[in-house]
Amino acid sequence: MRIHTTARTALRALARNPMRAMLTTLGIVIGIGAVIAMMEIGAGSSVALQKTIASMGANVLVIRPGTASSGGVSFGAGSTTTLSPLDSAAILQECPAVRNATPMVRARTQVVYGNRNWVPTYIYGTTPAFLDVQDWPTLSEGEPFTERDVLNATKVCLLGRTLVRELFGDESPIGKEIRLKNVAFKVVGVLGAKGANMMGLDQDDIVLAPWTTIKYRVTGSSLSSGNQSASNSSTSESVNTLSNLYPGSQPGLYPARSAVQAADNPMPVRFANIDQILAAAHDAADVQPAIEQITTLLRERHRMRPGEPDDFNIRDMTEMTKALSSTTTLMTNLLLAVAMISLVVGGVGIMNIMLVSVTERTREIGLRMAVGARGGDILRQFLVEAVVLCLVGGTMGILLGHGGSQLVRIFMHWPVATSPTAIAAAVLVSATVGIVFGFYPAWKAARLDPIEALRYE
Amino acid sequence: MEFIEMRDICKTYVMGDMTVPVLKSVSLTIARGELVTLMGSSGSGKSTLMNILGCLDRPTSGECWLDGQEVAQLSGDQRALVRNHKLGFVFQSFNLLPRTSALENVAMPLSYTAEGLSEREARQRAADMLNRFGLADRLHHEPSQLSGGQQQRVAIARALINRPPLLFADEPTGNLDSKTSEEVLRMFEQLNAEDGITIIMVTHDPNVAQHAKRVIHINDGVIVDNAFTVPPAAVAGGGT
Numbered sequence: 001m002r003i004h005t006t007a008r009t010a011l012r013a014l015a016r017n018p019m020r021a022m023l024t025t026l027g028i029v030i031g032i033g034a035v036i037a038m039m040e041i042g043a044g045s046s047v048a049l050q051k052t053i054a055s056m057g058a059n060v061l062v063i064r065p066g067t068a069s070s071g072g073v074s075f076g077a078g079s080t081t082t083l084s085p086l087d088s089a090a091i092l093q094e095c096p097a098v099r100n101a102t103p104m105v106r107a108r109t110q111v112v113y114g115n116r117n118w119v120p121t122y123i124y125g126t127t128p129a130f131l132d133v134q135d136w137p138t139l140s141e142g143e144p145f146t147e148r149d150v151l152n153a154t155k156v157c158l159l160g161r162t163l164v165r166e167l168f169g170d171e172s173p174i175g176k177e178i179r180l181k182n183v184a185f186k187v188v189g190v191l192g193a194k195g196a197n198m199m200g201l202d203q204d205d206i207v208l209a210p211w212t213t214i215k216y217r218v219t220g221s222s223l224s225s226g227n228q229s230a231s232n233s234s235t236s237e238s239v240n241t242l243s244n245l246y247p248g249s250q251p252g253l254y255p256a257r258s259a260v261q262a263a264d265n266p267m268p269v270r271f272a273n274i275d276q277i278l279a280a281a282h283d284a285a286d287v288q289p290a291i292e293q294i295t296t297l298l299r300e301r302h303r304m305r306p307g308e309p310d311d312f313n314i315r316d317m318t319e320m321t322k323a324l325s326s327t328t329t330l331m332t333n334l335l336l337a338v339a340m341i342s343l344v345v346g347g348v349g350i351m352n353i354m355l356v357s358v359t360e361r362t363r364e365i366g367l368r369m370a371v372g373a374r375g376g377d378i379l380r381q382f383l384v385e386a387v388v389l390c391l392v393g394g395t396m397g398i399l400l401g402h403g404g405s406q407l408v409r410i411f412m413h414w415p416v417a418t419s420p421t422a423i424a425a426a427v428l429v430s431a432t433v434g435i436v437f438g439f440y441p442a443w444k445a446a447r448l449d450p451i452e453a454l455r456y457e
Numbered sequence: 458m459e460f461i462e463m464r465d466i467c468k469t470y471v472m473g474d475m476t477v478p479v480l481k482s483v484s485l486t487i488a489r490g491e492l493v494t495l496m497g498s499s500g501s502g503k504s505t506l507m508n509i510l511g512c513l514d515r516p517t518s519g520e521c522w523l524d525g526q527e528v529a530q531l532s533g534d535q536r537a538l539v540r541n542h543k544l545g546f547v548f549q550s551f552n553l554l555p556r557t558s559a560l561e562n563v564a565m566p567l568s569y570t571a572e573g574l575s576e577r578e579a580r581q582r583a584a585d586m587l588n589r590f591g592l593a594d595r596l597h598h599e600p601s602q603l604s605g606g607q608q609q610r611v612a613i614a615r616a617l618i619n620r621p622p623l624l625f626a627d628e629p630t631g632n633l634d635s636k637t638s639e640e641v642l643r644m645f646e647q648l649n650a651e652d653g654i655t656i657i658m659v660t661h662d663p664n665v666a667q668h669a670k671r672v673i674h675i676n677d678g679v680i681v682d683n684a685f686t687v688p689p690a691a692v693a694g695g696g697t
């Protein structure tokens with residue numbers, strides 16, 4: 001009996017009871033579906049991860065205030081305010097392993113342009129060095145802001161691609177004004193596209209502005225609570241009213257200072273605290289020396305006694321990527337294990353129904369034997385039936401899993417990658433499940449005695 | 458040697474510590490082209506004898522020659538081959554595959570044939586066979602959509618699809634009314650007379666037995682009467 005004839009016979013036998021076939025194969029459908037979805041999402045996240053590692057530069061160090069933990073109690077990064085922009089400058093000057101460093105403050109607020117608004121993922125106040133530290137691709141339009149803009153707390157900003165698309169559509173944003181908390185920022189440049197980072201967040205959904213501007217003009221809260229002295233000293237100096245253009249602006253707002261003022265009287269940055277410092281080592285080999293140099297430097301600058309725990313913590317991206325990728329692999333493997341269990345359960349279901357089917361069709365088996373089917377023919381028939389059942393289930397599972405991962409991509413914006421290996425593996429696995437769990441029932445069928453089978457009621 | 462020769466066939470079933478002798482040294486010869494009925498009371502061993510002849514069962518002892526081949530010693534696969542090539546079976550309960558068209562039922566034995574007809578050839582041959590039994594307009598009916606007589610004709614068509622020289626029928630009219638029985642029996646006579654197919658038929662019914670040229674009476678596992686109702690000379694065709 002040739003194989004395609006056998007396959008057709010199997011399909012006909014299954015078609016005699018389509019509902020049962022469907023239900024039987026459900027376990028396989030779910031198992032394979034889960035495997036495919038997991039593989040695609042897993043592959044997607046690892047692809048994204050690799051891209052991200054490349055895009056953020058593996059040599060970047062993040063320095064945050066606060067000890068990572070103290071006496072077993074973690075305060076969480078940023079729970080104390082000990083880093084200043086001067087620390088950043090000192091790191092750049094005194095640590096030979098560091099290529100560049102930049103202070104950063106963060107904000108989260110609505111960005112308004114005309115009648116459109118948007119809450120970007122990132123609003124960073126920083127210095128022009130940020131672009132170098134982050135290996136940001138060259139600006140697609142305009143110019144970056146300057147050190148002078150930082151000193152003067154000028155209200156200028158750079159926008160990421162996503163934000164530009166959301167606020168300006170096809171219009172060029174250069175020279176336009178956007179508002180953050182009613183502070184008008186002039187757009188001086190548009191960043192090049194960077195894509196999603198390893199958390200799947202869109203790195204192009206970003207506003208970059210001088211940190212001084214963000215700190216003193218936008219995030220009023222950290223102004224009053226975090227740094228009283230800076231607030232007071234600056235307020236007393238403020239004489240011009242440029243920033244009061246917009247009525248209803250927040251009470252503690254800083255006026256912009258003229259260039260002369262800035263030169264005469266630099267911002268009292270000594271007292272300012274910042275959220276984090278980003279430092280870039282020259283290359284991967286320099287990451288460890290850089291960490292040591294920065295630690296020594298900051299302990300000295302913060303006048304810490306030996307034995308006292310650091311009041312800052314340094315994390316390098318390699319560790320983070322490693323942690324992140326190990327988490328994703330762990331999750332993927334866990335879910336794969338669950339999917340495998342479901343496949344085994346599905347296989348047992350197949351075996352169960354095939355046993356029922358063999359019993360039900362005992363007379364058919366006897367008849368087939370009477371007209372000349374050999375034991376091997378019967379074995380093959382039932383084995384092929386089980387395999388066909390599993391392959392049909394597997395195919396539906398592949399479609400289901402692929403559809404599922406596409407939905408995840410569309411609605412949850414997770415990165416997914418279609419994996420031909422996963423599909424080939426799924427086909428192979430479902431055929432194997434069919435053979436393994438179909439063998440015993442088929443073997444039982446093949447061993448039936450023709451007379452007893454024919455006489456079976 | 459005759460077409461069928463049984464020598465001292467014994468069949469004993471062992472049930473626990475009890476042995477049940479069903480056939481007690483049966484010897485029998487049947488020539489090519491005969492139409493024979495096996496008669497006897499219930500439990501006398503008719504079906505058992507037929508199953509041994511039909512290569513479905515093995516005797517406990519004795520020889521069984523079929524078309525010059527000793528079949529009692531053959532392996533399971535070899536006996537399957539003999540059944541496929543040389544034998545056709547018709548059952549009392551038709552034994553058609555449910556929810557399967559008449560055409561596919563008839564074509565089914567072809568899928569176990571070594572010559573390997575293509576699907577189209579097989580269907581054509583099955584259709585021709587059904588046509589011959591007056592079922593040309595019932596090709597795509599399923600068993601549940603056919604009358605008992607039609608179902609039995611489908612079963613006969615299936616038994617003959619591989620053009621076997623020998624046909625076994627175990628109470629083929631047991632589930633049919635007298636008029637349909639008559640039809641089926643006439644069909645057997647015709648197959649026997651025109652195609653020279655040797656037919657061995659088990660029956661309880663003396664009316665059915667009248668259609669045969671020879672009636673073998675079996676009682677409690679022993680052949681008691683082996684007479685020709687028609688003189689052997691009149692038996693058509695004959696030997697090898």
Ligand SMILES: Nc1ncnc2c1ncn2[C@@H]1O[C@H](COP(=O)(O)OP(=O)(O)OP(=O)(O)O)[C@@H](O)[C@H]1O
Pocket residue numbers: 470471472477479497498499500501502503504505506
């Ligand atoms: N597998 C078996 N195990 C034990 N005894 C059996 C078995 N098969 C048949 N027998 C016994 O063999 C005897 C003959 O059975 P068989 O089926 O040949 O009778 P039969 O002549 O065909 O009867 P009927 O006309 O009722 O069909 C019976 O007494 C039966 O009980």
Ligand SMILES: [Mg+2]
Pocket residue numbers: 503504505627
């Ligand atoms: Mg019987």
